Amino acid sequence: MTQRVKFYQTGTFTVGNRLLDAESRTVQATVERNNSLTSGHRACQGCGEALGARYAVDAAMRACNSQLLCVNATGCLEVFSTPYPESSWRVAWLHSLFGNAPAVASGVAAALRAKGRTETRVLAQGGDGGTVDIGMGCLSGMFERNDDVLYICYDNEAYMNTGVQRSGRTPPGARTSTTPAVGPHPGNVFGQGKHPAIIAMAHDIPYVATASVADLHDLEEKVTKAMSIGGARFIHVHVPCPLGWGSEPCNTMRLARLAVETGLFPLFEGEHGEVISTTPIRRRQPVEEYLKLQKRFRHVIGDPQALAAIQALADRNIRRFNLVRENAA
Amino acid sequence: MTQKKPFAITLDIGSSLANHTGSWRTERPVYVHRMPPCNNACPAGENIQGWLHDAEEGRYEDAWHTLTADNPLPAIHGRVCYHPCEDACNRGQLDTSVNIHAIERFLGDEALRQGWKISCAPQTGKRVLVVGSGPSGLSAAYHLRRLGHAVVIYEAGAEAGGMMRYGIPQYRMPRDILDAEIGRIAGLGVEFRLNSKVEDLEETMDAERCDAAFIAIGAHLAKRVDIPARDAGGILDAVSVLRGVEKGDAPSFIGRRVAVYGGGNTALDVARTAERLGAKEAMLIYRRTREQMPAHDFEVAEALEEGVQVHWLSTIAGVEGAKVKIEKMKLDENGWPQPTGEFETLEADTVILALGQMTDSDFLAQVDGVKISKDGVVEVDAGMMTGRPGIFAGGDMVPAERSVTVAVGHGKLAARNIDAYLRGTRFEHAPRPELATFDRLNTWYFTDADKTRQAQLDMARRLSSFKEIVQGLDEETALFESRRCLSCGNCFECDNCYGVCPDNAVKKLGPGQGYEFNYEFCKGCGLCAAECPCGAIAIVPEQI
Ligand SMILES: Cc1cc2nc3c(=O)[nH]c(=O)nc-3n(C[C@H](O)[C@H](O)[C@H](O)COP(=O)(O)OP(=O)(O)OC[C@H]3O[C@@H](n4cnc5c(N)ncnc54)[C@H](O)[C@@H]3O)c2cc1C
Ligand SMILES: Cc1ncc(C[n+]2csc(CCOP(=O)(O)OP(=O)(O)O)c2C)c(N)n1
């Protein structure tokens, strides 16, 4: 009855694990990590976006031997990191406008190609508003031309930097400053929404993925894989925002995790327009567990109909992406 | 840089490292060590979480040294300890508790196999008398030796070990293991005087020129009840039977049918021993119900497996030759058994009483200040000292739960107090940290892994011999099992805090060194504490 030693206490769920060999740990577990977004930035306490950006850019830096150039859309990530002329970035970094980051990145990639600097890679990043709303036109162009850019969207589900206005990524039922929790249908409308990863896949680009700040190993693998490919690539990262969501700063990870475990934020990868893998849910949770930790959903908790409608969205994702599997743990 | 800045520019060119966001903080995270529930429950005060941490890395010898800082007898405890640590283990609330005793046994056996050694502090010139070489006396002797004192043990019996040798049967406590662990203590320079019963304590102390004494004489006098019996010859007591088996003068014929009166561990052990001595039927007669039995569940289960029968809610009303008259009992509303007036007759060649033991402490009555209460039990203070300064006592002879592990714990505590007494100081307990309760953990991070089970001897071989029933774990399984530990309340270097801080305010100091907060930048969001799997970070209010 000898058991093979395959169990390492926390496996790869934690950031590091002293019992695992170094290759199985994350970039974030190393003291050599770049800290691309360094201390002193002005993001709120417990900001998921600040964390997501460091995770992603550090992994990208590692993948290209630090030959990276970042283009940033306007939004919290830009404002809290770079109150001109001070900066938290430890990477070549460029900011232009709210809606044009993909176009600027395409231009940078073209310039590098013209100069023959093929070893330098381009990463563009922005919030959900900058990506799925105002930036969608030039993002679609960047995809359709297959420009050599990795675009990363940090999705905190509203326009946080300007005071929590609704975006195309604001979930149904959520209260924002433009979708107040009043009237017969409080909060954001049910029915529509934008899934940027699916929109990106519709362009048949080489690589598309969704990721969560709560699943670091998965996120780093996806960034690393994206960096190993040429052409247009897109990663959509879910990042809780304590200010906009009305959640405790210490709950940022828990919320990101619950979004995955409820099925509300499915994790998958696509290549050339087809889904190639989905990440199964480890411990499935009802949506209420996720919603009840956020003030933006407070009115939903007492509304069985709204609750059921949100649960139905989660269930649909679970079916669509086959997220609940036997022996998933 | 105070040069004039352009219009609307207030900051200097440079890195945001100039912006010390630590000033935002109203609460701060601090690394703490919380008390793991296993450690908290261990009567010997072992740092279980600590030695599991070593074992997880395959550093078994280090693990054994961490363990033996508190308990000199791991191979024994891995076999006979009732492991209250496992009842308290947080992992029990997740799936099943860590199989702590099995890993302890693995370490203990490994130490014997490889001859790992213990070292002692330089001689202090002080000398201590220990009376009794049961687990309590052995533990006191070991700890006193490690603290540099000379120790002499007086033991009434022909061999050392106390009830571990003359009570606990070999199928649970193999004697080669017992001998080896006692031998290691002797190897530290502890002198053993066997066949030396102490009759006059002060005289012995003088003769041995001892500065203090620790008494641990156990409880060896069987309690009896008045049972109307025509022929009392067939009535034996459990401790005598068990001692007889060990000394090789067991009754040559125990009888075909043996009735044991009692419901404790001793009753079960003597019934199972009777089966091994050739009894075809062994039955227990117990006044109450299974739930009320003082014996431990696993022992009851093992006995039932071996075919021991139990008459619950029954008392012996009389014995007449081979006929035992029992009266059925009924529980009253307070749960006490009450006679019903209904009788039954059973056939039994032998009746064995297992109704508890008293301490033979008469010789202590003449020592000034020593207080003796009911059943010969001796009163001690919180430092295990009797009413007579310099004379300490522990184990079965003092009021406490009676187990090998409690006895070892007493021996350790007494040794520390004796050491302080000899140095003219007072022993102070280290402050007890707050308990690492289950709700302090973030168990999401732990991988599912069910407890590994220990193999058992097959039934035919069990009943035909005194061979050890429960088998040990091999190295890989022990490693697997160690790695099931959640490391409650103590950092195990998973890098979560280092990873999840949005402000890079956690410094990683390197393997074995842990981490440090950089309060210049920590904003006090509390993510590190929330995501620490084992509850090793506390959030405390900032002094503002
Ligand atoms: C059948 C049985 C099974 C048990 N099973 C378990 C078990 O599985 N797990 C567990 O934890 N506990 C078990 N116990 C209880 C456990 O054995 C005792 O609690 C423990 O041994 C007490 O240790 P001690 O050092 O206080 O005394 P003892 O082990 O009783 O040792 C006392 C020693 O003092 C000696 N002595 C007595 N008087 C004198 C004197 N005047 N001069 C010199 N020497 C003297 C005795 O000869 C003896 O060697 C069992 C007990 C019995 C009877
Ligand atoms: C063309 C233009 N319109 C409006 C703004 C104001 N503005 C700055 S950031 C922002 C919202 C950013 O939202 P999002 O992209 O989701 O990023 P977040 O702040 O939530 O991270 C807006 C509306 C602008 N800078 N430029």
Ligand code: SF4
């Ligand atoms: S508003 Fe939200 S996204 Fe912006 S810095 Fe604060 S927590 Fe981060």
Ligand code: SF4
């Ligand atoms: S999980 Fe480990 S530290 Fe926690 S109670 Fe169990 S054995 Fe002790």
Ligand SMILES: [Mg+2]
């Ligand atoms: Mg946003």
